[in-house]
Each structure stands twice: as C-alpha cells, then as structure tokens.
Amino acid sequence: MREYHRTHQWRLSEGGLFIPHAYSNVGPESLSYWDDVGFILNGRRIIVRWQHPRHVYADAIATMAWKEAGDDPHEDWVRESGTKNYKMVGKSARRKKQSGYTIGSAPEAQLQYYTKLQQIEDRMTREGIALEVRPSWKWTRLRWAMGVELVAPLEVRNEKELAQVACLARGLILQKTTLGQEFPGFVYDRASWLNEQAALSSCSDGH
Structure with a gap:
C-alpha cells in the first residue's frame, strides 16, 4: 500500500481529502444515500465508503423484493x-x-x-419492512488502500459535509470517538423510512 501510494499520487483538496464526486446538482435539502472520501493517515491511503442508513434500508427492500418475486x-x-x-x-x-x-x-x-x-x-x-439499521463501521483491506465501510446518519450534499464523514472516520480509526458517542441510541427503522417517504411524496406533489 505504501509503495502504491508513493508511485500513484492522489489529487487532494486543499483540506487534504480525495473527493471523487461533484455536488453541483445536489440541492441543500436533498436526502443523501452514499459517498466516498479518501485521506492520508500515517503515510497510508484510507478510502471511506459511507452509506446513510436509509441507503442500507433501501437496498434491503430491493433484496427482499427479488426474493419474493422468485427466480x-x-x-x-x-x-x-x-x-x-x-x-x-x-x-x-x-x-x-x-x-x-x-x-x-x-x-x-x-x-x-x-x-x-x-x-x-x-x-x-410504500409499506416499509421490518428492519432496524444502526450506525456501524469496519475495516476492509484493499490492494491499494485500507478501506472503511461506514454507516452513519449524516447528510452529504457538498464538500464541507463530506469532510465531516472523513473527520468521523479518522476519529473512529484513532479511537478518539465511537459511533455510540456520536449517535447515542440512533436507529433507522420502518417509521424513519415512512416519514421520509411521506415528506418526499409531499414535495413531489408541490405541497
């Protein structure tokens, strides 16, 4: 990993982040689902693959629909x-x-x-499913970097908010914080999903 980092330099932002996506078409009230961000820690690349709990929930709906539909x-x-x-x-x-x-x-x-x-x-x-999604994170080892799979209830609609994801991941890696400290008692469930769906429906209806 260190050798790859030495020979394949990242283009980092002024804040020292690798930002692979643009946000020009993302509104200030948009709901976030997933994003990636990278940074250098102790000479190694860290790539954070972040998901909002609603994205995990939506993926679970798609998976359950496939199972119910059959082969x-x-x-x-x-x-x-x-x-x-x-x-x-x-x-x-x-x-x-x-x-x-x-x-x-x-x-x-x-x-x-x-x-x-x-x-x-x-x-x-429309109806939701019986699923509870809690914040979580785990290491993954890649050939070119260390990966962090992070599930956390943040909204990422611009580079400033993306920096918060990187800051959280760094704090978790260095054991300066925990998800329990950052999001005490948080759970994303059917009620959370249905509330957001109702809000989305209201916006689409122009109310």
Missing part, C-alpha cells in the same frame, strides 16, 4: 437473444473481428417478471 424465468435472455456484430479487418475479405452486440427484445414472460418485481418493490417502499 427469474429467463435470466439469460440477453445472452440468448443477442447476435454478434462483426466488421472486416485488413485487406482480406476473410478477416473480421467482433465490433458489437445486438440485443433482441425481451420475451413476454420476462416483461411480466419485471412488472411483478417492480410492483413488489413499490409495495415494500
């Missing part, structure tokens, strides 16, 4: 219906190489399955 009856339809496209190479009319792939139309059973899956996910989104 995809034509999961290989893209490969089975596709045809390879070729183009001629060089002067010989006998030489050709693949230049693309044309995908056929999805079979009716496949379209019905997708409709069923979407209906299940829409219902779970």
Whole structure:
C-alpha cells in the first residue's frame, strides 16, 4: 500500500481529502444515500465508503423484493437473444473481428417478471419492512488502500459535509470517538423510512 501510494499520487483538496464526486446538482435539502472520501493517515491511503442508513434500508427492500418475486424465468435472455456484430479487418475479405452486440427484445414472460418485481418493490417502499439499521463501521483491506465501510446518519450534499464523514472516520480509526458517542441510541427503522417517504411524496406533489 505504501509503495502504491508513493508511485500513484492522489489529487487532494486543499483540506487534504480525495473527493471523487461533484455536488453541483445536489440541492441543500436533498436526502443523501452514499459517498466516498479518501485521506492520508500515517503515510497510508484510507478510502471511506459511507452509506446513510436509509441507503442500507433501501437496498434491503430491493433484496427482499427479488426474493419474493422468485427466480427469474429467463435470466439469460440477453445472452440468448443477442447476435454478434462483426466488421472486416485488413485487406482480406476473410478477416473480421467482433465490433458489437445486438440485443433482441425481451420475451413476454420476462416483461411480466419485471412488472411483478417492480410492483413488489413499490409495495415494500410504500409499506416499509421490518428492519432496524444502526450506525456501524469496519475495516476492509484493499490492494491499494485500507478501506472503511461506514454507516452513519449524516447528510452529504457538498464538500464541507463530506469532510465531516472523513473527520468521523479518522476519529473512529484513532479511537478518539465511537459511533455510540456520536449517535447515542440512533436507529433507522420502518417509521424513519415512512416519514421520509411521506415528506418526499409531499414535495413531489408541490405541497
């Protein structure tokens, strides 16, 4: 990791952060779901992969919807219906190489399955699911950096707020704080999800 860091320099912000995403299209009241931020600690790269608890909750809804919908009856339809496209190479009319792939139309059973899956996910989104998401973090070792998988109820809509994620991760790594100290008793559950969905619905209705 140290060697990779020495030979592949990061472009860091003035605050010493690696910021891979832009926020020009993110509104000040937008709900956040996930983001990444990096920094250098003791000569090593740290990449923080952050999720808001609502993102964990939304992913769980998608996973449960897939399980309830059952096996995809034509999961290989893209490969089975596709045809390879070729183009001629060089002067010989006998030489050709693949230049693309044309995908056929999805079979009716496949379209019905997708409709069923979407209906299940829409219902779970409206009703919520029995899940509680609490703040958490863990180390992951990558070839080029140490990773931090962080779940915390922060909002990240600009670089200043992203810096708070980095600051929290640094404090956790150095054992200067804990998630229990930062978010005592926090839990994101069905009520949290439904309250946010109601607020989103109200905004979309123009109220």
